[in-house]
Amino acid sequence: HILGVMAYVNELLRDTDTAGGGESGEMSARQESSMRRKALRAIGELVILLGSKLTPHTNNIVASLTPSLQGSLAATALRSWIILAESLVKTTLVADQINSLLVPLLTAFFSSGDEEARSGAAEAINRIVGLHKRNIKSSCDKVCSIPDHPQLEIAFTIFQGFIGRNSLRQRLSSLLQMLKAKDSAIVFCASRELCTLLQTNEKQITVWKQAFMQDNANIGGTDDGAASGRSKERNTAAADARLLNSISEALKAACSHATGSHRLGRQASASCTACLSVIGIIDSRALENNARSDSADPAKAAMLPGRVSPTLHNLQDEDERLEFACTLIVDHLVHAFAMAPSPSVQLCAAYSIQELLRLVGFTKSLVQQQNQTTSDSVYGGTKSATRGGRRKNDAGRRATSRVNSAQDERLIQRWSLIPASVQEIISPLLDSKYTIQQSGRKRTDTGAGSRTTCI
Numbered sequence: 218h219i220l221g222v223m224a225y226v227n228e229l230l231r232d233t234d235t236a237g238g239g240e241s242g243e244m245s246a247r248q249e250s251s252m253r254r255k256a257l258r259a260i261g262e263l264v265i266l267l268g269s270k271l272t273p274h275t276n277n278i279v280a281s282l283t284p285s286l287q288g289s290l291a292a293t294a295l296r297s298w299i300i301l302a303e304s305l306v307k308t309t310l311v312a313d314q315i316n317s318l319l320v321p322l323l324t325a326f327f328s329s330g331d332e333e334a335r336s337g338a339a340e341a342i343n344r345i346v347g348l349h350k351r352n353i354k355s356s357c358d359k360v361c362s363i364p365d366h367p368q369l370e371i372a373f374t375i376f377q378g379f380i381g382r383n384s385l386r387q388r389l390s391s392l393l394q395m396l397k398a399k400d401s402a403i404v405f406c407a408s409r410e411l412c413t414l415l416q417t418n419e420k421q422i423t424v425w426k427q428a429f430m431q432d433n434a435n436i437g438g439t440d441d442g443a444a445s446g447r448s449k450e451r452n453t454a455a456a457d458a459r460l461l462n463s464i465s466e467a468l469k470a471a472c473s474h475a476t477g478s479h480r481l482g483r484q485a486s487a488s489c490t491a492c493l494s495v496i497g498i499i500d501s502r503a504l505e506n507n508a509r510s511d512s513a514d515p516a517k518a519a520m521l522p523g524r525v526s527p528t529l530h531n532l533q534d535e536d537e538r539l540e541f542a543c544t545l546i547v548d549h550l551v552h553a554f555a556m557a558p559s560p561s562v563q564l565c566a567a568y569s570i571q572e573l574l575r576l577v578g579f580t581k582s583l584v585q586q587q588n589q590t591t592s593d594s595v596y597g598g599t600k601s602a603t604r605g606g607r608r609k610n611d612a613g614r615r616a617t618s619r620v621n622s623a624q625d626e627r628l629i630q631r632w633s634l635i636p637a638s639v640q641e642i643i644s645p646l647l648d649s650k651y652t653i654q655q656s657g658r659k660r661t662d663t664g665a666g667s668r669t670t671c672i
Contacts, residue, residue: 312359
């Protein structure tokens, strides 16, 4: 039912062409703006009404509010956003869920040209980081970095208190993963922190590169203990240099985020370029020589860049098809669904997840069987201590009767392996009814027989 409500709200929020001109056109535009404000306020009221049942629908609500975070509706959207964040305070959130609350606000803060909208976004960021200290602390290595900015001072100070305990290597490794993200806001914030980190630790970075580029011949004639110690130091320096090289490659790739029409993308590209100027050039020949020495070990050789073993998927095989679908959902589509920049993009991810779940046979009734089997097992185990195990045996017989086939049992076992946070997101899509149909939007002049598909 909530999916239907959100679909109706999204229709109210969708931009429509104002018919006519003059006073009637202006009146129609004012009415449309008023209706959209009411829809945004209604989302906040819906959040309050959902209460403890809010979590599975958080991503739908975020996607509906995100397009309105910039422009004339920003203040209204931000109020509902804060209500959403406050309602999730007692909920344990993983890194992707925290990022879904912070990244759209950071995007609005750095992209918006309206000072009032920027100020509102900054206030919301400071508020959310303060509310969710516990969740951010447990996932700070994967949560989007908060940049050092006067308007974000509160959030920045809190975040630095969590990541300050990490070593330089640990933080660089975390930032490397953020630089590979497809979201410009995450790349921009990570590259800004990286630039500051590199400048602050410039001496250490230089030592890493120099140690790695030293000639190996200078260790001859030493005793085994000294040679072993220097070999360990050299291996550590090589690992550090490889980390810097990986960061350089990630920065080069991240520069492609720049587009002519995307302001934040251009900022991310400029920030990545600044990081590259600080790192400098790493001796690629030394990296190649070290890689050749590692190739003697088959285990290491299999992990070298460029050594990609072909992976084949037989989708005619039921086991392969199930594993492929679950991997695609868990590792890719759920993230795209959670971080969708707009309802239309999220609908595409929702439709894809829905169809994959149906393809392999996951249904709402099957998942309910798995949940009931688990609760029956716990219930029976508790009663057996006081009533001789009679209820436990009854529960076991009921659970067995529910599993109609080996296929159902295999699906139930695979569902239990999906992380709980992912189950929350995809459970509403087990019985959703998204379809591809002809769009009701205004046709363009591309031909009388042209069709525009939508979900």
